[in-house]
Amino acid sequence: MKIIKDFRLIKCQNFIHIIGLCLISSFLLSSCQEQKEEAVSLTQYVDPFIGTGDHGHVFLGANVPFGFVQLGPTQITHGWDWCSGYHYSDSTIVGFGHMHLSGTGIGDLGDISLMPVMGEVKFAKGTLPDPQSGLYSFFSHKKEKAKPGYYSVHLDRFDIDVELTATKRVGFHSYTFPKSDKNPAVVIDLERGIGWDNPTEAFIKQENDSTVSGYRYSKGWAKDQRIYFTAVFSQSIKAFSVFDTVRINNTRNEEMRSVFGRVDFGNNITEPLLVKVALSPVSIENAKLNMRQELPHWNFSQTVTDADATWNEQLSKIKVETKKDVDKRIFYTAMYHTMIAPSVFNDVNGDYRGADTKVYNDKTFTNYTTFSLWDTYRAAQPLMTIIHPEMVEDVGKTFLDIYKQQGKLPVWHLVGNETDCMVGNPGILVLADLMLKGYKVDEELAFEAMKASAMLDDRGMNLLKQYGYIPYDKESTFETVAKGLEYAIADWAVARIAERLGKTEDAAYFTERANSYKKYFDKDSQFMRGLSSTGKFREPFSPFHSAHMEDDYTEGNAWQYTWLVPHDVSGLIELFGGEEAFISKLDSLFVVHGDMGAKASADITGLIGQYAHGNEPSHHITYLYPFVGQPWKTAEKVREIFSTMYFDSPAGLCGNEDVGQMSAWYIMSSLGFYQVAPAGGVYVFGSPLFDKATVNVGNGKTFSIIAHNNSRENIYIQSAKLNGQSYTKSFITHTDIISGGILEFEMGKKPSSVFGIDKTDRP
Numbered sequence: 001m002k003i004i005k006d007f008r009l010i011k012c013q014n015f016i017h018i019i020g021l022c023l024i025s026s027f028l029l030s031s032c033q034e035q036k037e038e039a040v041s042l043t044q045y046v047d048p049f050i051g052t053g054d055h056g057h058v059f060l061g062a063n064v065p066f067g068f069v070q071l072g073p074t075q076i077t078h079g080w081d082w083c084s085g086y087h088y089s090d091s092t093i094v095g096f097g098h099m100h101l102s103g104t105g106i107g108d109l110g111d112i113s114l115m116p117v118m119g120e121v122k123f124a125k126g127t128l129p130d131p132q133s134g135l136y137s138f139f140s141h142k143k144e145k146a147k148p149g150y151y152s153v154h155l156d157r158f159d160i161d162v163e164l165t166a167t168k169r170v171g172f173h174s175y176t177f178p179k180s181d182k183n184p185a186v187v188i189d190l191e192r193g194i195g196w197d198n199p200t201e202a203f204i205k206q207e208n209d210s211t212v213s214g215y216r217y218s219k220g221w222a223k224d225q226r227i228y229f230t231a232v233f234s235q236s237i238k239a240f241s242v243f244d245t246v247r248i249n250n251t252r253n254e255e256m257r258s259v260f261g262r263v264d265f266g267n268n269i270t271e272p273l274l275v276k277v278a279l280s281p282v283s284i285e286n287a288k289l290n291m292r293q294e295l296p297h298w299n300f301s302q303t304v305t306d307a308d309a310t311w312n313e314q315l316s317k318i319k320v321e322t323k324k325d326v327d328k329r330i331f332y333t334a335m336y337h338t339m340i341a342p343s344v345f346n347d348v349n350g351d352y353r354g355a356d357t358k359v360y361n362d363k364t365f366t367n368y369t370t371f372s373l374w375d376t377y378r379a380a381q382p383l384m385t386i387i388h389p390e391m392v393e394d395v396g397k398t399f400l401d402i403y404k405q406q407g408k409l410p411v412w413h414l415v416g417n418e419t420d421c422m423v424g425n426p427g428i429l430v431l432a433d434l435m436l437k438g439y440k441v442d443e444e445l446a447f448e449a450m451k452a453s454a455m456l457d458d459r460g461m462n463l464l465k466q467y468g469y470i471p472y473d474k475e476s477t478f479e480t481v482a483k484g485l486e487y488a489i490a491d492w493a494v495a496r497i498a499e500r501l502g503k504t505e506d507a508a509y510f511t512e513r514a515n516s517y518k519k520y521f522d523k524d525s526q527f528m529r530g531l532s533s534t535g536k537f538r539e540p541f542s543p544f545h546s547a548h549m550e551d552d553y554t555e556g557n558a559w560q561y562t563w564l565v566p567h568d569v570s571g572l573i574e575l576f577g578g579e580e581a582f583i584s585k586l587d588s589l590f591v592v593h594g595d596m597g598a599k600a601s602a603d604i605t606g607l608i609g610q611y612a613h614g615n616e617p618s619h620h621i622t623y624l625y626p627f628v629g630q631p632w633k634t635a636e637k638v639r640e641i642f643s644t645m646y647f648d649s650p651a652g653l654c655g656n657e658d659v660g661q662m663s664a665w666y667i668m669s670s671l672g673f674y675q676v677a678p679a680g681g682v683y684v685f686g687s688p689l690f691d692k693a694t695v696n697v698g699n700g701k702t703f704s705i706i707a708h709n710n711s712r713e714n715i716y717i718q719s720a721k722l723n724g725q726s727y728t729k730s731f732i733t734h735t736d737i738i739s740g741g742i743l744e745f746e747m748g749k750k751p752s753s754v755f756g757i758d759k760t761d762r763p
Contacts, residue, residue, distance in 0.1 A: 053650030059102035103657025107195015149307025191258035222417035334663035372659035374422035424486025482554035544594030559610035606654030614655020632751030635687035681734025701740030730756030
């Protein structure tokens with residue numbers, strides 16, 4: 001009995017010991033799994049080549065989120081599909097510029113271009129280099145690689161391997177030259193620009209045996225661009241030459257000064273040549289300061305690692321869960337694209353160049369540029385208010401500084417310049433949105449800026465004040481309907497802020513102007529149409545016709561612009577005569593076909609009927625159905641767009657990226673909602689794509705969206721819960737989201753007969 005007892009005791013002790021080991025092992029395994037989950041790289045899902053084909057126009061190269069530097073290849077070809085300087089169909093590289101645009105419909109930048117070469121080259125004097133110049137190279141996509149913060153390519157002509165990475169203000173190059181008796185060198189090209197960009201003045205000098213500095217002034221889309229640089233080489237310079245030419249730009253009959261610098265290193269390069277190039281909008285000395293602070297070392301691989309970590313930090317603000325990696329690739333590439341701009345536009349010491357070209361110093365905020373606001377006010381800026389709260393108030397401060405310097409809020413700001421590109425007053429909408437969401441700005445100054453911007457006499461506003469709309473026979477630049485509708489949206493936002501500040505007279509005035517959209521509506525045809533100064537609609541009229549810069553619409557037609565009333569959907573429904581007529585017309589939009597004409601804008605892409613997802617004025621339209629109690633139709637249209645307009649391939653975007661807007665629509669919509677009215681934070685439900693998405697909304701809080709029973713077939717919301725409580729509305733507010741919590745959807749194969757139907761549950 002004792003032996004048996006002892007055996008049992010030993011057995012029991014061993015069992016307890018084993019259980020303990022199991023528990024410890026389980027804990028260690030769990031900890032390892034948690035560490036593994038934490039260590040998962042989201043940059044692995046980013047494919048920077050998405051959108052480099054077709055009409056996406058995205059930037060390809062090395063950068064960090066919202067950096068001043070976008071370092072990447074620039075190709076010889078110029079044209080609409082080369083607005084970023086690169087298109088996947090091309091096989092040439094003429095240099096590696098430090099500044100590029102992403103997704104725009106106009107080309108610019110390309111500043112401070114470096115090109116490693118072997119042997120002698122000829123320096124061309126025109127836009128395109130002489131084919132025999134030796135200044136450019138062919139390349140193959142098979143020897144090209146891109147990931148966030150890194151780009152590499154093999155230059156076939158010279159047999160040179162190029163690697164690029166970056167910090168916010170510094171580009172970092174690595175060139176591996178072949179063994180050859182030809183002289184390896186680096187050409188610094190201050191002539192080369194993209195699209196409309198042309199140099200007006202350039203200067204370059206050698207400072208010591210490893211440093212070359214200079215500046216480039218240019219004129220293009222942005223009328224007065226000034227970029228200063230300093231370049232430091234890891235090996236001693238053996239010879240330095242400057243080729244300075246003056247030429248006449250044939251298209252503008254303007255004198256242009258071109259400067260090329262050639263840096264030679266002899267024939268003894270046995271290891272990669274490293275080059276650090278720092279930029280500044282203010283001075284060469286500030287460029288040097290930027291380099292000393294941001295990239296004091298020569299560790300290229302560490303800089304790549306740091307850039308990757310920075311991108312991972314930003315991408316992890318939204319974590320999605322799905323079994324389909326293709327959806328992750330599209331989603332995280334979209335997030336990546338929304339963070340190329342706006343771009344930091346100040347130096348590390350707080351210096352920046354203002355919209356009046358004067359130099360300012362303010363260390364209390366980060367100054368930004370590259371605001372494609374006509375595009376981004378719709379989704380990219382609202383997305384920023386959710387996932388980049390640390391940036392929003394600095395954007396507001398930037399806007400107010402721009403107002404003080406140029407007398408109005410930004411319209412389309414580029415390198416500190418107002419381009420006045422596109423129509424409306426989108427800067428008002430972005431500023432109002434952040435104010436209504438509780439972000440801090442000087443509210444009295446903000447209202448002053450909004451009112452002043454809305455009361456100017458430029459861009460048709462003089463006619464708006466005189467007639468209460470913009471007559472097509474009085475406005476020489478056409479686009480009167482587009483201008484009028486966009487101004488009405490901005491005026492609505494001014495009225496909202498006036499109400500907030502107790503300015504009743506201003507609120508009444510701008511509310512009346514916000515309703516001016518009604519004057520363009522023709523009840524007989526049920527379209528928004530150009531109206532003359534005598535109150536007659538333009539004839540002849542075709543709702544399909546679109547003539548770029550020649551008719552009443554901007555990059556669109558009457559079918560698309562009739563719905564551009566996101567600030568007053570109920571008022572638009574009334575114009576149609578009620579919900580039934582509204583629904584009938586809206587349904588027709590997605591099925592009707594017609595000829596837009598030979599002069600239609602190339603931006604009208606991604607068509608479903610006459611809905612054009614490739615251009616921004618259409619982006620809110622699919623979300624109008626919940627306003628009339630038919631949210632399931634939004635689900636159907638949104639899912640169709642997911643599957644037909646976004647792909648993980650170079651042709652993965654159906655239209656211009658437009659500095660993040662095309663991708664921001666995807667991000668917001670795949671989470672399950674979209675902000676229709678462009679200010680204030682009411683997000684209308686659609687159809688969540690992911691099983692779960694967790695959004696870091698700042699202040700240590702997260703907001704999770706869970707879609708139970710979600711699939712390609714189960715696209716319809718059946719019911720919802722917010723923080724465990726039944727939620728019947730077909731929309732959610734910004735306050736609910738940033739407060740943190742859990743939004744749960746039950747999904748199904750058939751439309752719900754109750755969810756979001758009751759009028760009290762509609763947006």
